[in-house]
Amino acid sequence: MTDSIAVEARHVVKAFGQGDTAVRALDDVSVNIRTGEFFTLLGPSGCGKTTLLRLIAGFEMPSAGAILLEGADITTLPPNKRPVNTVFQSYALFPHLTVAENVGFGLQMLGRPKAEVAATTARMLALVKLEALAGRKTSQLSGGQQQRVALARALAPAPKVLLLDEPLSALDLKLRKEMQIELKRLQLETGITFIFVTHDQEEALTMSDRIGVMSAGKLQQVGTPKDIYNHPVNRFVASFIGESNFLPATREGDRYRLDCGALIAAPAAKAARVTLTVRPEQVRLAAAGDTDAIPATITNLVYFGTDTHCHLALSDGTEVVARLQSPATGDAGLRIGQPVGLRFVPEAIQVLED
Amino acid sequence: MANKGFVISRLPGFNPIAGLVFAGLYLPILILVVYSFNAGRSVASWEGFSLQWYAVAWENDAVKDATIRSLYLAASAAVISTVLATLAALGTTRRKAFGGQTFIYVMINQPLMVPEIVSAVALLIFFAMIKQATGYAGMGYLIAAHSAFCIPFAYLPIRARLEGMDMTLETAAADLYASTWQAFRFVTLPLLLPGIFAGMMLAFVTSLDDVVITVFVKSAGQDTLPTYMLGQIRRQVTAEINAISTVLLALTVLLLTLFFVLTRKKDE
Numbered sequence: 108m109t110d111s112i113a114v115e116a117r118h119v120v121k122a123f124g125q126g127d128t129a130v131r132a133l134d135d136v137s138v139n140i141r142t143g144e145f146f147t148l149l150g151p152s153g154c155g156k157t158t159l160l161r162l163i164a165g166f167e168m169p170s171a172g173a174i175l176l177e178g179a180d181i182t183t184l185p186p187n188k189r190p191v192n193t194v195f196q197s198y199a200l201f202p203h204l205t206v207a208e209n210v211g212f213g214l215q216m217l218g219r220p221k222a223e224v225a226a227t228t229a230r231m232l233a234l235v236k237l238e239a240l241a242g243r244k245t246s247q248l249s250g251g252q253q254q255r256v257a258l259a260r261a262l263a264p265a266p267k268v269l270l271l272d273e274p275l276s277a278l279d280l281k282l283r284k285e286m287q288i289e290l291k292r293l294q295l296e297t298g299i300t301f302i303f304v305t306h307d308q309e310e311a312l313t314m315s316d317r318i319g320v321m322s323a324g325k326l327q328q329v330g331t332p333k334d335i336y337n338h339p340v341n342r343f344v345a346s347f348i349g350e351s352n353f354l355p356a357t358r359e360g361d362r363y364r365l366d367c368g369a370l371i372a373a374p375a376a377k378a379a380r381v382t383l384t385v386r387p388e389q390v391r392l393a394a395a396g397d398t399d400a401i402p403a404t405i406t407n408l409v410y411f412g413t414d415t416h417c418h419l420a421l422s423d424g425t426e427v428v429a430r431l432q433s434p435a436t437g438d439a440g441l442r443i444g445q446p447v448g449l450r451f452v453p454e455a456i457q458v459l460e461d
Numbered sequence: 462m463a464n465k466g467f468v469i470s471r472l473p474g475f476n477p478i479a480g481l482v483f484a485g486l487y488l489p490i491l492i493l494v495v496y497s498f499n500a501g502r503s504v505a506s507w508e509g510f511s512l513q514w515y516a517v518a519w520e521n522d523a524v525k526d527a528t529i530r531s532l533y534l535a536a537s538a539a540v541i542s543t544v545l546a547t548l549a550a551l552g553t554t555r556r557k558a559f560g561g562q563t564f565i566y567v568m569i570n571q572p573l574m575v576p577e578i579v580s581a582v583a584l585l586i587f588f589a590m591i592k593q594a595t596g597y598a599g600m601g602y603l604i605a606a607h608s609a610f611c612i613p614f615a616y617l618p619i620r621a622r623l624e625g626m627d628m629t630l631e632t633a634a635a636d637l638y639a640s641t642w643q644a645f646r647f648v649t650l651p652l653l654l655p656g657i658f659a660g661m662m663l664a665f666v667t668s669l670d671d672v673v674i675t676v677f678v679k680s681a682g683q684d685t686l687p688t689y690m691l692g693q694i695r696r697q698v699t700a701e702i703n704a705i706s707t708v709l710l711a712l713t714v715l716l717l718t719l720f721f722v723l724t725r726k727k728d729e
C-alpha cells in the first residue's frame with residue numbers, strides 16, 4: 108500500500124430539495140481515501156453513505172465542494188467517463204444478457220477488441236469461480252452467484268476505484284461471512300481501492316484498512332478499526348461501534364471527579380465538564396470496601412456464554428456494565444444486590460468533550 | 462356449511478346468467494363463422510359444407526385490392542405510431558416528474574377520449590382543405606389519420622413495460638462506460654422490445670378494423686376491407702362477407718394472442 112490518494116472529497120455538500128423541505132444528505136464532508144486501501148463508510152440508515160458513493164460514481168453532482176480522483180477534479184464528469192465502477196446493492200445485472208456478456212459489458216462499451224473482452228471475461232469469471240456458469244442467464248443464479256457476477260462485472264474494466272454499496276446485506280449470515288472473506292481476497296489480489304458501505308459495525312471492523320464513521324451527513328471520525336474502537340472522538344462513535352459506558356465527570360487539576368465522588372486519572376482535556384468512556388471489557392470487579400475501587404451494587408447479571416454482562420449502579424445511580432469472562436465452573440459467585448468495588452483499566456479510559 | 466363470505470359465483474342464477482352473457486358474446490360470431498362454410502347462397506339456412514365462398518372472395522379483385530390496401534395501411538400506421546409512441550413513452554417516464562405531466566398524458570391518449578365520429582368529421586374537413594391546396598389525393602391522408610389514432614394503443618403497453626423496468630439497470634450501464642445512446646441501444650431497447658412489439662400488434666389490429674374515420678377520410682377507390690364489406694352489405698348480403706369476416710377474425714385473434722404472449726410477465 109502506498110500513501111498516494113485515490114479519491115479525495117473536498118468540503119462536499121449535497122442537498123436534496125429546496126427551502127424548508129431541503130435535506131442536507133452530506134454536510135461539508137472531506138476525506139482522503141488512499142490508493143489500494145479497503146475503506147469502509149459506516150453509519151446508521153439515512154446518514155448519507157449512499158449519497159457519498161453516488162457522488163464519487165458520478166450519478167449525482169454535489170451542491171458544493173469537489174471530488175478528485177488521483178488528484179484530478181472529476182466533480183462534473185459523467186459516470187461513463189470515470190474509471191470507477193460500482194457494485195449495486197440490488198446487483199443490477201442485465202437480465203437479457205448471459206453471465207459472460209454481463210461481465211464483458213464494460214470492456215465492450217470501452218470498445219476493446221473482442222479477443223481482449225473474451226480473455227478478460229474468462230479471467231474475471233475464474234477470479235470469482237463462476238467459469239462453469241458463463242453461458243447462463245442471470246435469472247438462473249442464486250443470490251450469492253449473482254453477487255459474484257456483479258463483482259466480476261465491476262472489476263473487469265480494472266477500475267481505479269471500486270464502490271460497493273452494502274453488497275452483502277441481501278445475503279444470509281453464512282453466505283455473508285463467506286463473501287466477506289472473498290471480498291477481502293479479491294481486494295488483495297487486484298490491488299484496487301475499495302470503498303465499501305455498510306451499517307454493520309462488525310463487518311466494518313473485520314474487513315477494513317480504515318473506517319469513516321458517518322452520522323447525519325457528517326463524517327465523525329476516520330481511522331483504523333483499532334483507532335476507532337479504542338479512541339472514539341465523540342459519544343456517537345463510542346456508542347455506534349461496540350458498547351460503551353459513559354460517566355459524566357468534572358475536571359479537578361489533572362484528574363476527574365465522577366458524580367459519585369470517586370477521583371480518576373485520565374488523559375488531559377480542556378473542558379471542565381467531560382464524559383469519560385470505558386468499554387465494558389475494560390471494567391474490573393474488586394471486593395466491596397477495596398480502598399482504591401469505586402463502590403457499586405450489582406443490579407443485573409446477563410449470561411452470554413463465553414462472558415457475562417454484569418450491570419452495576421454507582422452510588423449516584425450512574426449505570427456501568429462490566430463484561431466478565433464466564434468462569435469454568437459457570438458461577439462467579441456474584442448475586443444481584445451484592446455490593447462490590449470496580450476499577451477501570453487506566454489506559455482504556457477515553458475523555459470526550461462534547 | 463361454513464360461512465365462506467361473499468363469493469359471487471355462489472349467488473343464485475350465476476351460472477345461467479354467465480351462460481347467457483357468453484352466448485350473447487360469441488353465438489353471433491359462431492354463426493357467422495359456421496355460415497361462411499355454407500354451400501348455399503342463403504345466410505339463414507344451412508345447405509351443407511363448402512369452401513366455395515372463400516374461393517369466391519379469393520377470386521374477387523375488389524376484395525384482393527381492399528385486403529392489400531388494408532394490410533399496407535395497417536402496417537404503415539403500426540410502424541409510424543409505434544415509433545412515435547416509443548419516443549412519447551421514453552419522454553414521459555425517463556425524467557423527473559414535471560408540471561403538466563397529466564396534461565401531456567391526456568393529450569397523448571386523446572384519440573381514446575374524443576368521440577371517433579368527431580375526429581372523423583374534423584379530419585374530413587381538415588384534409589379537404591389540404592387536398593384543395595395541394596391537389597394530393599393519395600394514401601397519405603389515411604396513413605396519417607390511422608397513425609394518429611393508433612398512438613395510444615401503441616403507447617400504453619410500451620409505457621407499462623418502461624415503468625416496470627429497473628432504472629438502476631441504466632445507471633449500471635452508465636457506470637460501465639456506456640454513453641447515453643449505448644445505454645439505450647444495449648440495455649433499454651432490448652428490454653423494451655416485447656413492449657414495442659406488443660404495441661405495434663395492438664396498433665395494427667386497431668387500424669385493420671377501423672371504419673368510421675376511414676369512411677370519412679378515404680378518397681374514391683381507396684376502400685379498405687371493412688369499408689368494402691360495409692359497401693357490399695348495403696347492396697346484397699352473401700356468405701362471401703362471412704368468409705372475409707372469418708379470415709379477418711382469424712388474423713385478429715392470432716395477433717392478439719401474440720400480444721398477450723408478449724406482454725405476459727415472464728420474469729427473466
Ligand SMILES: Nc1ncnc2c1ncn2[C@@H]1O[C@H](COP(=O)(O)OP(=O)(O)OP(=O)(O)O)[C@@H](O)[C@H]1O
Binds near residue numbers: 130150156
Ligand atoms: N434523491 C433524493 N431526494 C431526496 N432526498 C434524498 C435523495 N437521496 C437521498 N436522500 C436523503 O438523503 C439522506 C441520506 O440518504 P442516503 O441514501 O445517502 O443514506 P444511507 O446512509 O445510504 O442510508 P441507508 O443505510 O438506509 O442506505 C436521507 O435522509 C435521504 O432521505
Ligand SMILES: [Mg+2]
Binds near residue numbers: 156157158272
Ligand atoms: Mg444506502
